[in-house]
Amino acid sequence: VRGARNYCWVGIYDVGDDEIVLIGHTGTSVPTHARCSADAGLSGEAVRTRRTVVSNDVASDSRYLGAFESTGSEAIVPVLGAESAIPIGTLDAKSDRIDAFTPKDVEFLEDCASVLRPLYD
Numbered sequence: 850v851r852g853a854r855n856y857c858w859v860g861i862y863d864v865g866d867d868e869i870v871l872i873g874h875t876g877t878s879v880p881t882h883a884r885c886s887a888d889a890g891l892s893g894e895a896v897r898t899r900r901t902v903v904s905n906d907v908a909s910d911s912r913y914l915g916a917f918e919s920t921g922s923e924a925i926v927p928v929l930g931a932e933s934a935i936p937i938g939t940l941d942a943k944s945d946r947i948d949a950f951t952p953k954d955v956e957f958l959e960d961c962a963s964v965l966r967p968l969y970d
Contacts (some may be wrong), residue, residue: 850942850961851875854954857919858943860966864896864927864936876943882914890914895925896936901955905948922949926962928969936964937969 853858858876869892870915871883882889887896887925895902903924907913913923914946920943928938945949 850940850958854942854957855944856942856947856949858941860941862892862941863937863939863969869893869896869939872938885914891923891925892939892941895927897967898938899927899929900942901926901959903955905949908947919945921945921947924950924955924958926955926958928962928965928968931966931970937964940965 850856855903858874858880860871860874860880863872864887867887869885871879885892886929887893891902891904891914894912901924901925904910904920907920907923922944924942926940927936928940929935940958942958
């Protein structure tokens, strides 16, 4: 996922009742927030709305929880359960560029999230 679009970091998270927890990533390091409240930040917004959340300028987005100083843009895609629309995970992609995520990126990431869904079973 990371190499296909030149993202600087990609993470997969597990969504619990109270927390969102990092379970795997590719990139240079673990983010500052490897776990957070299930309603916090961009991830919390994606879980709450059950929709992809894109921030193409995280520096001006009050929902952004600072993970890496170099992040310019971030996209969070919820992974929805098989028999319900309840988020069970998220796919998180970060770019060091502002305005990095296009509609084609969102479509790609949403396709990737749907492929991840069976891994949570």
